[in-house]
Structure formats: C-alpha cells, structure tokens
Amino acid sequence: MKESGTIIAFIVLTIAVAISLHKDGLLFNPNEAKKVISSFSNPVSNSSQSLTGGKIYPPQDPPTNESAFSDRVYLSDIKDPGRLAVSEYVTIRVSGNDTPINITGWSLESTVTGNKIFIGGGYAIPQEGVAVPILVKGGSEIIVATGNSPLKYSFQTNICTGYFEEKMGFLPSLPMQCPMLYNEEMPERVEDSDVCQGYINSFKRCETRARYQSNEDDNIPQYCEDFVDKTVSYENCVRLHRNDKYFLTSEWRVFLNSRVPLWKSKRETIRLLDTQGKIVDTLTY
Numbered sequence: 001m002k003e004s005g006t007i008i009a010f011i012v013l014t015i016a017v018a019i020s021l022h023k024d025g026l027l028f029n030p031n032e033a034k035k036v037i038s039s040f041s042n043p044v045s046n047s048s049q050s051l052t053g054g055k056i057y058p059p060q061d062p063p064t065n066e067s068a069f070s071d072r073v074y075l076s077d078i079k080d081p082g083r084l085a086v087s088e089y090v091t092i093r094v095s096g097n098d099t100p101i102n103i104t105g106w107s108l109e110s111t112v113t114g115n116k117i118f119i120g121g122g123y124a125i126p127q128e129g130v131a132v133p134i135l136v137k138g139g140s141e142i143i144v145a146t147g148n149s150p151l152k153y154s155f156q157t158n159i160c161t162g163y164f165e166e167k168m169g170f171l172p173s174l175p176m177q178c179p180m181l182y183n184e185e186m187p188e189r190v191e192d193s194d195v196c197q198g199y200i201n202s203f204k205r206c207e208t209r210a211r212y213q214s215n216e217d218d219n220i221p222q223y224c225e226d227f228v229d230k231t232v233s234y235e236n237c238v239r240l241h242r243n244d245k246y247f248l249t250s251e252w253r254v255f256l257n258s259r260v261p262l263w264k265s266k267r268e269t270i271r272l273l274d275t276q277g278k279i280v281d282t283l284t285y
Contacts, residue, residue, distance in 0.1 A: 082268075157249045
C-alpha cells in the first residue's frame, strides 16, 4: 500500500508540473520535469550560501574591534615610563586632513597591568572660558602627561603659553613661540630712544625679566618701563595677539592627574581606545 501511495503521489506531481509547463507555452519534456521535481526537494544546492528575501548573500565578515580613527590617530612614543608621574608622558599624533576629531572620552589602557584612564576636556585658551571637548585635526600633537598640570587643567598651547615656563615647570617644556618684544608695535618716543631700544632688545622670547644692565648715566625712562609692563606677560600677549592667524598652535597638553606612574618601565603594551572602546592604536615597548 505504501509503495502504491508513493507512485500515485509521484504521478500527480508529474502531471502538475506538465500542466504548468504547458500553460507557460513550453513543450513538455520528461527530462525537464525531473529537474523541476528535483528542485522542490533540494531548493538550495550550495550549503555555504543562505537564502534571504529571495537573494543569496555571501558569508558576512566577523565584526571588527578596530576604531574608525585608526588610520589617522596613532601613539607616537612614551617618555620616562614607570619612574615619576610628573615626568611620564605619552605622545599622540594625528595625520590626515582638517576634519576635527573629538578625543574627549577616549582612554589609555595597559594590557599588562589593566591600568586604564580617560581623557577629559581642556581649555582652548588657558585662563579663559570653561573646559571644552578636545578637538584635534591633521598635524596635531597631544602630549598626555600622567601627573598634574601646573595650571590645574589641560589646555591647547598658543604663541603666548611659553610665558608660563618662567614661573612653572612643564615636562616637556612648553614651546617658546612668543612674539619678540622688539617686534611689537610701540610708541614713537620708545622707538626713537636708544636707551629704550637697548632695554627692549635685551628681553628674550617668552621672558618677563630683561637681561639689560644699565649704568648711572643710562637709566631706563619710565615710558620704556610702561611699554614693557603693558606688553610683556601671558595676559598681555593674548590681548595683543589672540586674533592673529597663527595664534593657536597644533599642540595640546593633556594631564591625567595621577600621583603615581601608570605605565611599566618595560615589557608594556598600551592601547589607545575611542569612546566605543575600539582600538585606535597600540604601543609596545
């Protein structure tokens, strides 16, 4: 009985296929009918493919843990690891174009010790405004110091921040890019005075103390002192030059405010992670 049922089912299916082919204007061919019947029982012949929505898609690549910024941001080097927090720092560099990248919320992590610390915000102009996200672009350099900031916060350097070196110690030293005093616009009588010019020329870049040695017959006129007092200092420099085209530099100083070193002196691997925890770059030494 089972064999007769199987035969009957096969006949019925064959007739249905034949009618379908006939309706489509195709000449009935037993061999073609066998192919159609076979396709009903084996619809996907390639097991490595999957049928979705009537379309066969290739196997998908596994998800990646690499950051979208890995082609632009990289860990350049590390200085004095494992000794003192005040002298330990990592340098991050950015390549590419001027499209800004927000690195606030990124983190540095040791795969050896598990130490992990996040990058916060900073001041675009020290002593002004409030902390903002740290935006960097191609050509930027970020020095991430382990210890505390002498200014108590992270900041972007400018052509005036070199004045901080005289009273505060930074490691590494801040760029000494302040405008030279003798290049500043000065009153006519200051410009015409040989004594004033000798005094002004004795000031080095980013310094508030002159090297000038006067004698009894060569006293500095008060108008010279007044000009210097209104020109030489971080605050005066910012007031005079904040609108200059190249006032801001491409360097940020970021401080992690740790009292102890974060990285091992050797056999260490440090990873830079974006806000999603994906790997931007890795530094091993």
